[in-house]
Amino acid sequence: MENKKTAPLGFRTLIGQVTPYRTTLLAACLLMLGESLTALAGPWLAGRFTSALLEAGSGHRPDFKTILLLWLGLLALQSLFRFGNSYLMAATGARMLTRLRTRLYDHLQALPLGYHHRQRRGEVLSLLTHDAGILAQFVTGTLVSLLPLALTFCGALVLMFSIDPGIAALAALLTPLFVLAIKLLGRRIRPLSTRLSKEHAATLARVEENLTMLPIIKAFAREPEESSRHQARHRDLLTLTTRYLRLQSMLSPCIHFLAGSGIVLLLWLGASRLAAGALTAADMVSLLLYGLLLTRPIGSLAGVYGQIQNARGAGERLIEVFATEPEPADENHPGMAPVKGDIRFENIHFHYPGQKDILRGLDLDIRAGETVAVTGANGAGKSTLAHLLMRFADPQQGRILIDGTDIRGVSLPSLRRRIGLVPQHVLLFNSSVADNIGYGDPDAGSDRIIAAARAARALGFIERLPEGFDTLIGDQGIRLSGGQRQRIALARALLKNPPILILDEATAMFDPEGEKEFIRECHHLLHQRTLILITHRPASLALADRIIHLENGQVHGA
Template identity: 55%
Template sequence: MRYAQLLRFITPHRNTLLLVVVLLLAGTAANLANPLFAGQLTEVLLAEPGSATLPVGVILAAWLALLVVRAALGVGSSYLVGSTGALMAAELRGRVYEHMQILPLAWHQQRKQGDVLSLLSNDAESISRFVTNTVVQLLPQLLTLAFAFAVMAWLDPLIALVAALLLPAYTIVAKLLGRRIRPLSRAWIESWSGLVALVNENLGLLPVLKAFAREPLESGRFAARNRELLDVSRKEIWLYSLLSPAVGLLAGAGALLLLWLGIRHLQSGHLQAADLVTLLLYVMLLTGPLSALAGVYGQVMHARGAAERLLSFFGERPEPLGQGGRVLQQVAGRIEFRDVSFAYPGRPPVLKRFNLTIEAGETVALTGPNGAGKSTLVHLLMRFIEPDAGCILLDGVDIAEAELGSLRRQIGLVAQNTLLLNGTVAENIAYGQPHATLEEMKKAAKAARAEEFIEHLPDGYATVIGDQGVKLSGGQRQRLSLARTLLKDPPVLVLDEATAMFDPEGEASFIEECHELLRQRTVILITHRPASLALADRVVQVVPADRKP
């Protein structure tokens, strides 16, 4: 993994992060001065009356000033760390979402939504926290260690040497516990993703769930997933709870050993009382950085897992947008499938050397058994997926050479599974044409025969229709979807089982109304219903690839 790739998300904030480091180093320097003041005060208090070089009041006043400066530096660094971390997380989430939008539809179909949502939330936050709370604050901790050891070596080289010899013990403990955090971090992400995916699935299937009275079963499934997440969380928390205290315990034991040595040196006359106080305070200062550095190892393991997932995600190839390709203007609509073959990964071929020509302005109905590849043809035409062999031509232009956005603007798709926004009627109709006027929306709604029911809604075009249009009937959702498609006035129109939600009377009305809509367009109908076949100039039977000679 090339972790340097993630630097591009950090580089824009390098000046702010540098300022944070400077403030933290200044605060650390102020903190490191505390033992010096304590030693100086001890020396004054133990000195003979009248022999002190500085009055106690002066030392205390200077010490107070130092504490004020340190507090101010702490406020500034804490604010910058928090705000920069939040900004980095927001930007990283934005990059993840942007990349998510340009990945092929097949990529999304092969992933659990929980995994995708985890990239946006947990992994983006983990990286930003690691940079701001771990990497940036590492330098002050190292400075504390270096300065403390330097002063200790100046005051008593033997004690400094013993302290240095204890460091490998802290490192071994941190590594032994820290290396177990990474697999637990990965397991936590997987458990969390599974839980989110389950909730998302249940919310989408809520009417089915209630219709079959499956609430107890689904509650049990959720409880099992929740327990699994809890178990992993407890294990991870246990290791984190052990890590810093274990190193802290070792550091405390080491401090007592150094205290014993210091007392021996004081008793033998090799060390002054004031120097012993200063030395012991620096020994105590060492325990904080050692515990923090032990925690760093676990945080590195946690961030490493997040970084690997993000790098793998950003390494996914986006849709071939055809930048620099031919920009399609208003096409006539002649479509040709030429020797097209396609198979979904790990499955038998759906299409094998398929050929079909649809003339401009012609309405063609595609029929055939489920799984024959009718909807696959539409997905290939819109380049949601790419053929394994052969090519598709639109007005004689290979669509693989066309700029993707301009290609999709030529095609209007009304699918069987209507997808609507949790917004107003107007927002749904104008989704593909956000600058459309209300009059243009009304014209599209009238053409789709949706105007009548819209006018009877509580707030008309401003009515909020709920998640996936739950406040509308199936037929109303279908008409709203058709109005959304007609607003962009595509020269090629695809109706994929568009009448599946209608009863016979509604279907007859829809078909009668569609005659006007289909004029001067190339239309592909995917249907099994005889009434809808009457709209077609030609009916094409799509034969499954495994039945072809």
């Protein structure tokens, strides 16, 4: 069963994506520190240059050359700091994003199938692309940039106090106005940001679904309706985006207006003190430039706030996924020893979350080497038996034994290596025929792949394909017919050569005679192996050693 771990686990997982790069991030912060310090020296040099100009007007010969060369050197140093910082941040961001996406993919792959059945694939793809990208950019861009912004602000304010405490105090008193403006508008921006990310994921999910369902859409001539729905969804998304951008756009001008007003006030006070002889022209120039430096981090707050809200929403969604407990890998459990194929279901009770019981105290014994057909109405639990045997889910009550061993007492990979499954709905990779069949056993050579294809009655059509076994079959095998796809899936399972094989309506695309030949071939290839046929087809039923009928969650007739 699925459980939720506490959210802090997910948060620690996200923090764990940063720690491998802490040395690089520290180096980037030091480069930002150097850039900020060289920027703070600029206004002081401008003041000294102004003083030198005034001295030149009064007949003195000041050393312009030294001041300008020093200024040029600082600009060059600042540029080097900026280059180093930009490169480190970009490279670290790319590596962090790759690591986060890899970790997220591995976690998604380890989650129970029940989780994926409840999620839309487009929303999961949005996690890997959109949300992971936002979070990585926030850490390597926004978060780290807060340090030099804070340093620039504090450094400029301290230097202003050293020149004129009165004007500096006024600049400091204006700071709460910026915070208030951000807070007032931010209250409206944050929920919109969260909703916008969710709508973006939902839209992507719908597009992915429609592309998958395109043959059905065309078959029912529903392209106009789907196009209208797509346009309507994007109109809603555009409306939401416009509202978000309107508020975000209001925030930046408000901050810049307040910052500009502060500069005007600084000029007015500075001019008054200059006229009164309490301030020199050089100090006035330095104060003005330090005031402009103050506005840079303040002006950046608007964009930073929006990025924080975006990252917060993305982080919450990623934390929720990372906090979802994966399948029990049972790494501490022993591997399953070679098995004969005796299977026993004892008092199995099972239901999917939020649904009624499918199996109610089911008991079933299948002997090693036996071919058993399982029948029953839709929803009787036939496929559920296969899923429980593979441990795609665990029963709420009861246990399943293979050769007398509880399958929950062995490692999950070793259990699944002992069982072959051909599911009701064929799933193939967008790769070659050989790659898809060879997926059943990565170590298999071409002879075994050909033998498996022959056993699945697939060799004839494969040899007629343009590139034979090297033919690319397209997404989900779209370039093959339904029957051809099913035969490829059968060949893949046969190549695995498991002691237990489950065919879940796997012969549905065969004609009766072809089905009989296939079952006979399975008997030959899987000699003394356990074969479970989930089927209603007479040809398969006739070749079974025993027929099991499921009804009301229990075995009725065997």
